[in-house]
Amino acid sequence: MTNFSHLLYTLKHVDTPNILTPYPSSLPINFLEKVVQLQIEHSEMSGLGHSNMSGFYTGDSRPLFNPNNQMELQQYPRRSKPSISPTLGELLKRVEDAQSDTSNYSTPVHHHHQVLELGYACSSMPPSNPFVLSFNNLTYSVKVGPKMPFSVCGKADPSPGSSKTASTKVLLNDISGEAREGEIMAVLGASGSGKSTLIDALADRIAKESLKGSVTLNGEVLESRLLKVISAYVMQDDLLFPMLTVEETLMFSAEFRLPRSLSRSKKKARVQALIDQLGLRNAANTVIGDEGHRGVSGGERRRVSIGIDIVHDPILLFLDEPTSGLDSTSAFMVVKVLQRIARSGSIVMLSVHQPSYRILTLLDRLIFLSHGQTVFGGSPGSLPEFFGQFGHPIPENENRTEFALDLIRELEEAPDGTKTLVEFNKSWQTMKNPMNRTRNVSKLSLKDAISASISRGKLVSGAPNNSNLTSSVPTFANPLWTEMMVLSKRSLLNAKRMPELFGIRLGCCSCYRYNPGYSFLSS
Numbered sequence: 274m275t276n277f278s279h280l281l282y283t284l285k286h287v288d289t290p291n292i293l294t295p296y297p298s299s300l301p302i303n304f305l306e307k308v309v310q311l312q313i314e315h316s317e318m319s320g321l322g323h324s325n326m327s328g329f330y331t332g333d334s335r336p337l338f339n340p341n342n343q344m345e346l347q348q349y350p351r352r353s354k355p356s357i358s359p360t361l362g363e364l365l366k367r368v369e370d371a372q373s374d375t376s377n378y379s380t381p382v383h384h385h386h387q388v389l390e391l392g393y394a395c396s397s398m399p400p401s402n403p404f405v406l407s408f409n410n411l412t413y414s415v416k417v418g419p420k421m422p423f424s425v426c427g428k429a430d431p432s433p434g435s436s437k438t439a440s441t442k443v444l445l446n447d448i449s450g451e452a453r454e455g456e457i458m459a460v461l462g463a464s465g466s467g468k469s470t471l472i473d474a475l476a477d478r479i480a481k482e483s484l485k486g487s488v489t490l491n492g493e494v495l496e497s498r499l500l501k502v503i504s505a506y507v508m509q510d511d512l513l514f515p516m517l518t519v520e521e522t523l524m525f526s527a528e529f530r531l532p533r534s535l536s537r538s539k540k541k542a543r544v545q546a547l548i549d550q551l552g553l554r555n556a557a558n559t560v561i562g563d564e565g566h567r568g569v570s571g572g573e574r575r576r577v578s579i580g581i582d583i584v585h586d587p588i589l590l591f592l593d594e595p596t597s598g599l600d601s602t603s604a605f606m607v608v609k610v611l612q613r614i615a616r617s618g619s620i621v622m623l624s625v626h627q628p629s630y631r632i633l634t635l636l637d638r639l640i641f642l643s644h645g646q647t648v649f650g651g652s653p654g655s656l657p658e659f660f661g662q663f664g665h666p667i668p669e670n671e672n673r674t675e676f677a678l679d680l681i682r683e684l685e686e687a688p689d690g691t692k693t694l695v696e697f698n699k700s701w702q703t704m705k706n707p708m709n710r711t712r713n714v715s716k717l718s719l720k721d722a723i724s725a726s727i728s729r730g731k732l733v734s735g736a737p738n739n740s741n742l743t744s745s746v747p748t749f750a751n752p753l754w755t756e757m758m759v760l761s762k763r764s765l766l767n768a769k770r771m772p773e774l775f776g777i778r779l780g781c782c783s784c785y786r787y788n789p790g791y792s793f794l795s796s
C-alpha cells in the first residue's frame with residue numbers, strides 16, 4: 274500500500290471524521306516553528322507522550338460517516354452534553370502513528386511530524402476553560418433617506434436643509450448574548466430582522482465606529498487583527514471555480530492559506546482529511562460545475578465553500594445562512610458538519626432562516642431577532658417554557674421554531690409590534706440568569722486560552738506564545754508572490770478546462786486593449 278492510500282485507509286478507520294487543518298490563513302512563515310516550540314513546551318509540561326493515545330478516543334464516539342464515507346443520517350442526533358472532537362493535527366498524528374506501526378520495525382522511520390505532535394491526549398477531556406464569546410448591548414444604526422449632502426472636492430453642500438430629511442435606521446438594538454466553545458449559536462428571524470447584520474457585527478465586518486457595545490472573547494476585547502487570525506467567515510454565496518474538482522479546490526485553498534513551511538505532502542494529507550470530514554469523499558474528483566457543466570450537488574458545493582474557509586481550523590466560525598437554498602437533508606448534513614467543527618474546539622455562529630426540526634436538535638443556543646431586537650435568547654429546549662409563560666404555549670408536535678417565527682410575525686403586524694415580547698424576553702433573561710453580564714467563567718486570559726487551543730492541535734494564532742497577542746498578530750501566511758502564483762495557477766487550470774470562455778475573455782481583453790489605441794491614433 275502506498276503511503277497515500279494508507280493515509281486514506283487509516284482516515285477511514287479512525288473513529289472520528291472531524292479532521293480540520295490547524296493552520297490559519299494568516300500565519301507568518303515562521304509560525305510553524307513557534308507552534309512546534311509551543312507544542313514541545315506543552316508536552317514537556319504535561320509529560321504526555323505517544324503512549325497516552327489511548328485516552329484520545331473518548332468523547333463523542335458516534336461516527337459521522339458510515340464505512341462508505343457517506344454521511345450518517347440515520348443517527349438522529351440526541352441532545353447531549355457537547356463532546357470533544359479531535360483537531361486535524363491530532364487526527365493526522367494518528368494517521369502517521371498508524372503508518373509507522375505498519376512500517377518495517379527494524380528500520381527507524383523519521384517522520385518530520387513534530388508539527389503534528391500536538392498535545393493530543395488533551396482532547397480526551399473537554400477544556401476546562403473554554404472560549405466564551407460575549408457580545409453586550411450591540412447597537413448599530415445607519416443613516417437612510419436622502420443622499421448625503423452633495424460634496425464637491427470633499428466639501429459638503431452648505432445649503433440649509435440639505436440633509437434635514439435624513440433619518441436613522443436602527444439595524445441592531447441592544448443585542449446581548451454569549452456563545453461558547455463546542456456550541457453552535459444560531460441567529461433566527463424573518464427576512465430583514467437583522468440576522469446577517471448581527472453576524473457581520475460579530476465578525477468585525479461593519480465599521481467599528483458605528484457599532485456601539487462590546488464584543489469580547491474570554492472577557493477581552495477582540496482586536497481586529499487577532500480576530501482575523503482566529504476566525505473565518507463563510508459567505509452565503511458559493512464563489513467557486515466551476516471547472517476545478519472538489520479536491521483541487523481545497524488543495525488550492527490549503528496552498529494559499531497554509532504556511533509555505535508546511536510540506537506539500539502534509540497539505541495534501543490535510544486536504545484528504547478535510548474531504549472526509551466534510552463528507553465529500555465520493556465527490557472528491559467531481560468538478561464543482563455551473564449552469565453549463567454538471568457538477569457537485571448544492572449541499573456538496575456548500576460544504577466545499579465551508580472547507581475552503583476552515584482549512585486553518587479557526588476558533589471562531591461565522592456563517593451567513595449556510596443552509597439557504599438547500600433541501601432539508603443537505604441542510605442537515607451541512608449543520609452536522611458544523612457541529613463537529615464546533616465540538617473540535619470552535620465557536621460556530623450562524624444565521625438561519627427556518628431550521629427544520631432535525632437541524633434544531635443540532636443547535637445549542639438560539640437568538641430570535643425582530644427588527645433588530647432580541648425577542649428570544651436561550652436554548653432550543655427552553656422555547657416551550659418561554660412561550661408558555663408568555664401566554665402562547667407551543668402545541669405538541671408543532672415545529673417550535675416555526676411556531677415562534679409565526680408568532681413573532683403576527684406580533685410584528687399588531688399595533689404594539691413585538692414590544693411586549695422584547696420586554697418579556699428581558700425579564701426572562703434576568704430571571705433565568707441574574708448574573709448574565711458576568712457569566713464569562715473562563716479563568717484563562719485570551720492569550721493563554723489560545724495557547725492552550727494551539728496545544729490541542731488547533732493552530733489558530735500567528736502570534737508567538739509569549740508575546741503580546743493583540744499587538745503582534747501577523748497578517749499573512751505566505752508572501753505576496755506565493756499568493757499570486759497560487760491564484761494564477763488556479764485561474765489558468767480553470768480556464769484550460771473551459772477553452773471557450775478563455776477564448777471569449779482573450780477576445781474581450783484584446784478589444785479593450787486595441788480600441789483605445791486605435792481611437793488615439795486616428796484622432
Ligand SMILES: Nc1ncnc2c1ncn2[C@@H]1O[C@H](COP(=O)(O)OP(=O)(O)OP(=O)(O)O)[C@@H](O)[C@H]1O
Nearest residue numbers: 415417442444462463464465466467468469470471
Ligand atoms: N447599509 C444599510 N443601509 C440601510 N439599511 C440596511 C443596510 N444594511 C442592512 N439594512 C437593512 O437592515 C435590515 C436587516 O438586514 P439584514 O441583512 O441583517 O437582514 P436579515 O435578517 O439577514 O435578512 P435576510 O434573511 O433576508 O438575509 C434590512 O431591513 C435591511 O434592508
